[in-house]
Amino acid sequence: MPFLFVLILVSCQKEESIPFLSEEFSINSASTNATYTINVAFPQDYNPNTQSYATMYVLDGEENFNFVAENCERISRELSAANVLVVSIGYGRDRAIDYTPSDANEGGGGAAQFMSFVKDELIPRIESDYAADTARESRIILGHSFGGLFAAYAFTNDNAVFGNYLMLSPSIWYDNEIILKMEKENRSSIANRHQLVYLGLGELEGGGRMLAPFQAFYLQLQSNYPGIALEKQLQPHLDHSGSKNPNILDGLHFYFQNR
Numbered sequence: 001m002p003f004l005f006v007l008i009l010v011s012c013q014k015e016e017s018i019p020f021l022s023e024e025f026s027i028n029s030a031s032t033n034a035t036y037t038i039n040v041a042f043p044q045d046y047n048p049n050t051q052s053y054a055t056m057y058v059l060d061g062e063e064n065f066n067f068v069a070e071n072c073e074r075i076s077r078e079l080s081a082a083n084v085l086v087v088s089i090g091y092g093r094d095r096a097i098d099y100t101p102s103d104a105n106e107g108g109g110g111a112a113q114f115m116s117f118v119k120d121e122l123i124p125r126i127e128s129d130y131a132a133d134t135a136r137e138s139r140i141i142l143g144h145s146f147g148g149l150f151a152a153y154a155f156t157n158d159n160a161v162f163g164n165y166l167m168l169s170p171s172i173w174y175d176n177e178i179i180l181k182m183e184k185e186n187r188s189s190i191a192n193r194h195q196l197v198y199l200g201l202g203e204l205e206g207g208g209r210m211l212a213p214f215q216a217f218y219l220q221l222q223s224n225y226p227g228i229a230l231e232k233q234l235q236p237h238l239d240h241s242g243s244k245n246p247n248i249l250d251g252l253h254f255y256f257q258n259r
Contacts, residue, residue, distance in 0.1 A: 019074050020044065021104045022065075027125065031116035034092030037061070038122065040130065041069035043076070043083035045094035046130035054084040054138040054259070055126060057118065060095065061088030066141065068244060071252055077153075082257045084140070085132055089122070099143070100148035101157070101182065104175035107146070109147065117152075119161050134139040137163035137194065140255060144168040144244050149179065152217065154184040155197070159190040166251035168200045169240050172213035180213065183220055194227040197259055202243030203234045210240070229258045 065088035078082035100107030109117040148170030234241040
C-alpha cells in the first residue's frame with residue numbers, strides 16, 4: 001500500500017504547536033454504498049516494529065481530526081502516557097443518516113449500516129495496515145452531537161467493538177430517547193464488561209431538550225454497570241458548539257488517566 005505522509009502543524013489555545021505525521025486514504029464501503037476519507041495520525045514515537053497502539057476513532061473527521069490528534073500528543077506527553085493512533089472518519093453519506101439509530105423526522109436511521117462499515121471494513125484495515133492493538137479495551141470512539149449519539153449506539157448495540165467512549169453533547173433526545181430503551185434492552189449482556197465512558201455537555205444546553213435525557217443516560221450507566229469508569233462534565237457558560245472542544249480536552253484527559 002502506498003504511504004502518503006503529511007506533516008501537519010496546528011495551534012491550540014495559543015499553546016505551542018505540535019507537529020504530527022498523518023496519512024490519508026479512502027474506503028468505498030459495501031455496507032453503506034458510500035466513500036469515506038480516512039485520516040490516520042501517528043504518535044511522534046510511532047514504531048510498528050516494537051509496539052502496538054490503542055486507536056481513537058473520531059467522527060465528524062473533517063471538523064475534529066487536527067484538534068484531537070494534536071491534543072492526544074500533547075496530553076499523552078503531559079501525563080507520560082503512551083499516545084494513540086488517531087483515525088478520523090470523514091463524511092460519506094449524510095451524518096444524519098450514518099449517525100442515527102432509527103428513521104425519524106431528524107434522521108435516516110443508518111447507524112446499523114455505518115456500524116457495519118466501521119466494524120467490518122475500517123477497523124480490520126487499520127489493524128492490518130498499522131500497529132494497532134486489536135483488543136477491545138484498546139479501541140476508543142469519540143463523537144459530538146449526532147456523533148455522540150452514534151457512540152451511544154455503539155455502546156448499547158455493538159459493545160464488543162469499543163471499550164472506551166467519549167460522548168460529547170450526545171443527542172440522546174433523538175426519536176423519543178430511543179437510546180435509553182436500547183440500553184435497557186441490551187444491558188444484561190454488556191453491563192459486566194469493563195467500560196470507560198466520558199459524557200460531556202455544555203451548561204447552556206440545559207434549557208432545551210439535551211440535558212434531561214443526558215442525565216437519564218448517565219444515571220442508567222452509573223446505576224447498572226459495576227465495571228464502569230464513568231465521568232460526567234457540564235462545561236460552564238458554554239452552549240452546544242462552544243462546549244465541544246473543552247469537552248474533547250476533558251474527555252482525552254479522562255481517557256489517558258483512567259484507561
